[in-house]
Amino acid sequence: RLFYDRMNQAIARSRRRKTNAALLFVDLDRFKHINDTLGHEIGDLLLKEVANRLAGSLRDIDTVCRLAGDEFVVLLTDIAEVGDAAVAAQRIIDSLSAPYMLKGHELSVTISMGISVFPSDGQEGGFLLEKADIAMYRAKTLGRSGFEFYKDDMSLDAHQRLGLEHELERALERGEFRIFYQPIVSMESGKVFGVEALVRWEHPERGLLSPADFIKVADQSGLLVPIGLKVLEESCAQAVKWQEWRGPDLPLAVSVNLSATQLKHPDLASEVTRILRNTGLEASNLVLEVSEGTIVEDVQSASAILERLKSLGVRLGMDDFGTGYSRLLDLNRLPVDFLKIDHSLVGGLEGDREKMAMAAATVALAHALGLRAIAEGVETSQQLGHLRGLGCDLAQGHYLGEALLPDVAERTISFIDRYFP
C-alpha cells in the first residue's frame, strides 16, 4: 500500500515538475528452483539479501518494494531523462548478479527486469505497473539477466497470448489436438525403426496448426503438461496397435517430445509408468526426446530426472543436437540413448564441406559415447547417402516420409519396410 501511495505521489510530482518517473519490475530467474533444491530457509535469506542490495543501489528518494514472492518493484522518481533509468537498471543488475554466500552455499542468480516510464507509457500507477510487468516478461523470454523497456507492441503480444491461452484450454476440452507420426528409418536394416509423435492442432477456423503456432504459449501457460499427457497416452496406445500389426520381429518405437516444463513436472515419471501400464506398451519401445537446449539449461536437475525416467526402462533421445552448446563432459554422464542431429546441420549437407565435417563429427561423437545417431530433416537422397556414408544409424525427414495421421502413416511404414533403398 505504501508503494502505491508513493507511486501516486511520484506521478503527481513528476507531472508538476515535468520530469520523468520510472517503474522497474524485478523478477529473479528460477527462484522456485532455488527454493526447491536448497530449501525455503535459503530462499528467504536470498530474498532478504536481494532486498538489501536493491536498497543499496538506489538513491534515498527512490522506493523499493517487494510485491510478492520473488517480485520486486523499484520506483525512480524525478529522473531527468529515460536513459537514467537504464543506468539504474544496469547498476541493479550488476549488484544482484554478484555471488551470494548463504549459510555456506555460494549462489548466483540472474534477474529479468521490465521498465515502464511516466508519462510516456501511461499516466496512472496501475497501468505503469502492468506495463513494467509485460516488459519484464519479455526480458525473461529474451534470455536471462537483462532489462527491457516497455514498448506498445508488447502489449498487443500479451493480449494475443491471453486469447490463445483461452483457445488452447478450449481445444483441450474439445479434443482438437491430433497426433501425426513421422517414420524413423534404420539405415542398416532398411526397416522402420520407429515413429516420432508430432502434435497438430485442428483449429475450427484456422485449420491445421503446426506446433510453431502454439507450443510456446501452451508451454509457458502450463497447458502443455495436460496436452503432452494426451499425446503420450494416445501415441503409446497407437504404438501398441502397430506392434500387433507388424509382429514381434519388428518392434516399433514411438518417440514423444518433452518440453522443459513437462520434464520438470513432478508427476512425469509416475504418469509415464501409469500410461505404460494402461496401454501395455513395453517400456523399451517408448523414446522420450528432450532437446539439447532444455538439458543444458540445468544439466544437474535434467540429469537426475532423466536417470529416473531411464530406470523405468524407457529410452531417451537428445533432440536438436548441435544447437544447445552441451559440455561434452556432461554429455558423457547423461543416460541418453540417441543423439538427434538437428535439421540445420542436415539441410544443405550436400555440397557444404563444413556441414559435412560437422555432421561427421557429431556421428563420431555419438558413437564414441555409445549412442545411436539420428539425422532429422533429411530431404534429399544425397543427404541420405552422405549420412549413411558417415555411419549415421537412423534417419527421419520428408525424403522418407512426412508426419502423417495413423492410417496414412501405416501405409508409409509398410512401404518403407518393403522398398527402402
Ligand code: C2E
Ligand atoms: P522436433 O522434435 O525437432 O521435430 C522435428 C520437426 O521437424 C517436426 O516439425 C517435423 O515435422 C519437422 N520435419 C521432419 N522432417 C523434415 C524435413 O525433411 N524438412 C523439414 N523442413 N522439416 C522436417 P513439427 O512437427 O512442426 O514440430 C516442431 C517441434 O515442435 C518439434 O521439433 C518439437 O520440439 C515440438 N513438438 C511437436 N510435437 C510436440 C509434442 O507433442 N510435445 C512437445 N513438447 N513438443 C512437441
Ligand code: MG
Ligand atoms: Mg523431436
Ligand code: MG
Ligand atoms: Mg529436433
